[in-house]
Amino acid sequence: MKRSTLRKTVLTLTAFAAGIGAAITGTPAQAATQAADAGCVTGSKLVPTCGVLWGGAAGGFTSAPRDQALKTWEKASGRTAAIFHQYHKGNEPFPTKAEIAMTNDPARPRVLLENWKIAYGTTWAAVAQGKQDARIDAFAARAKAYGKKFFLALNHEPENDVVARAGSGMQAKDFAAMYRHTIQRLRAKGANNVINVVALMGNEKWMAQSWWKDLYPGDDVVDWVGLDSYVSVEKGYHFGDFASLLDRKAKGGAQGWYDWATTKHAGKPIMIAEWGAYHKVGRHTDKSAVYNSVVAQLKKRPAIKAIVHFDTKHDDEGDRDISIDSSAASLASFRRLASNPIFNVKLG
Template sequence: MGRKVRKVVTLLGAMLAGTTAVVGAAGGVQAAPAASAKPAAGTQNCVTDDLLVPSCGVLWGAAAGGFTSAPRDAELKKWEKLSGRTASIFHTYHKGDEVFPTKSEIAMTSDAANPRVLLVNWKVAYGSTWAKVAKGEQDKRIDAFAKRIKSSYPDKKFYLVLNHEPENDVIARKGSGWEAKDFKAMYRHVIQRLDTQGVDNAVNVMAYMGNEKWMAQSWWSDLYPGDDVVDWIGLDSYVSAEKGYYHYGKFADLLDRKATGGKGLGWYDWATTQHPSKPIMIAEWGVYHRIGQPTDKSAGYNSVLPELAKRPGIKAIVYFDTKHDDEGNRDISIDSTKKNLAAFQKLAANPIFNVKIA
C-alpha cells in the first residue's frame, strides 16, 4: 500500500472510529480524537482496521523476558498465562542483518487460537550510522528484509519501529552521522525504500523515549520523520513504585513528563497537539522497584484504566516485563509480589482490551 493510500485509510478509519476531521495548520485534513471515540468497555465489537487501529477499546501487548537469553516466544506464553490474557501485540527486537521475522515470530502470530500482531523494533543502522543508511549505503540490508517479508510474511500486517528511543543514540555534533536530522532522513529513506520494494503490510511506528532530559533538547521534535511515513506515534516510558525514587508515579506520570524545568507540553499533549491524526501506542511501559526492594505496584496498575478513559488518543499499550533492566537494578516484572500480580491480573481482565485482530 503506497503512502498516499495509507493517509486516506488513516483518515477514513478515524472517521469510522468516531473521531472528527479537522484542517491542520498546513491546510491538510487530519483526524483529531474526539471525546466520544472510546465507548464504554465491552459494549461494542472492537476490531482493528487496515493500519491496525482498533475501532474501539485498546490493544494489549507485551515483551517478556527482557535482558535475558530466554526465547521471547516461550517467555511471552508464560507471561500470558500469568497475567490471564493473550497479548494481542508481541513485541520483539532485532538489529542489522539479523534474519526476521523468525520462525517463532511467524508461529506466534499465526496462532488462530491466540491471535497476535508482531511489533518488531529494527535498528537498521547497526554497525553503520543513520546518515549512511539515509545515503543508501545499507540498501542491500533493507532490500533483503523486504524480500523476506514478501516471501515469508506477505499476508500479515505488522508494526515496524525503526530504532526505538532514538534520543538516546543522538550525537548532536555536526557530521557525526547520528544527528536528529540524520535519524529523520534514515527513517524516511527506509520506509520509502520498503514501499518501492512492494512491502505493503508494515504499519510504521515512531517510538520516543519518555525522559525529561531528551525533551529539553532543541532537536527533540526534529527527530519526527513526517506524517506521510509515520502511522502511529509511540512512547517508551516507565514509573517507579518507590516513593522518592527516580520517576516515582502512576500511569499519568509516564505520559505527561515535560522537559527538564517543566517547560512546554507533556508528551501526550505534545503528540495529540502536533500530530492529531496519529493513534498513540505506549510501546513500552512498566512499573518498577529496585531489585531486592519489593514494593507495592498496585497503585500504578490501578491508575491505567482511568487514564485511558481520559485519553482517547491511546490505542495500544505494551508492557515490558523483566526481573532486571539493562542497568541491572530495576524489577519491572508483574509478579514481584503476590499483591502486584493480583492488581495486574485485574487490569488485564478488563474488557476494554477485548479487541479482535482483523
C-alpha cells in the first residue's frame, strides 16, 4: 500500500473511531440533547435532567384540606403538580397520611415539598444548641420510614423572622446555625431521602440589610437554593412580569436575586418555591401578562429547575388574590402555561 493511501486509511479509521466515541459520550450539548430525547427525569437530588418541575400549593389561608385543594387546582390548571407543597411547624408529625397518599397515586406522580418551622415555640439558637434534637430525631425516623425522596424547606422566608438583636436567638447567624445543625443531624441519623431547600424572599428591603448575607447556611448543607416571590398585575408595589420577581435587588448596585444565587452559589439548582401574580381582592384584573412571560424567562435562566405556584383567594394580609382563576382570561393563560412541554418531567 502506498504511503499516501495508508495515511488516508489511518485518518479515516481515526475519524470513524472518533465518531463512535462522540456517539457514545458526546459533547455536553449533545449529552443534553440525548437526555431530552430520552425524556426529562429527576436525579439523585431530584434535579431534572432537562425541563422544569411543576408544583403547587393550594387552599392557603383556608380550612380546606390541602390534598383536596391541590386536586381541585390541578383540575383547573390542567396539569398534575409534580411537587405538592405543604406547611408544618414544631412537633407536628409529617409526612401525614394524606400527604403520603398523594405521593402514592400511580396515575398522578407527585413529590412532597415540606415546609417546617422547626424552631416553633423556641428560637433558632436553641435548635442550633441541640435543645430540639428530640424533635429532629423524631422527624428523621418518620422521614426514613416514609422512604421516598422529598424536599424539605426549613423555616421558609427567614428574613421576616429575624430579630437583629444580640442574644435574641433569632439573629440571621442563628438561622444559619439552626439550619446547619438540623441538616447535619438528619444526615447523621440516616435520613438521606431528605433533599433540603433554603427558601429566601428575595425582597429588596431585606437584601439591603447588613445581616442578609449571614442567613445562608453554607453550600455543604444546602441542596437547592429557593425563592418565594410574587408580582402584582396592578401598577404599584412590585408591579411587573415573571422576570421582575427573579431580579429584585437592594439599591446601590447590588446583584439581582437570580444573579446572586447563580454567582455566589454556582451549580446549585434553583427552586421558585412560592410564586404567583396578585391583585386586590374583589377585582378581576387579567394576569395573562405574567403567565405569558414565564416560559421565555425559564429558557433564559437554566439554573431554575422547579417552580411552585401558591394559590389562594386571599393572602395572610387578606387583601391580595393570588388565585389562577380570578378571571376567565387569567385561567386560560395559566392553562396554556401549564400545558407547555418544558414541564414534562418524570419523577425518577
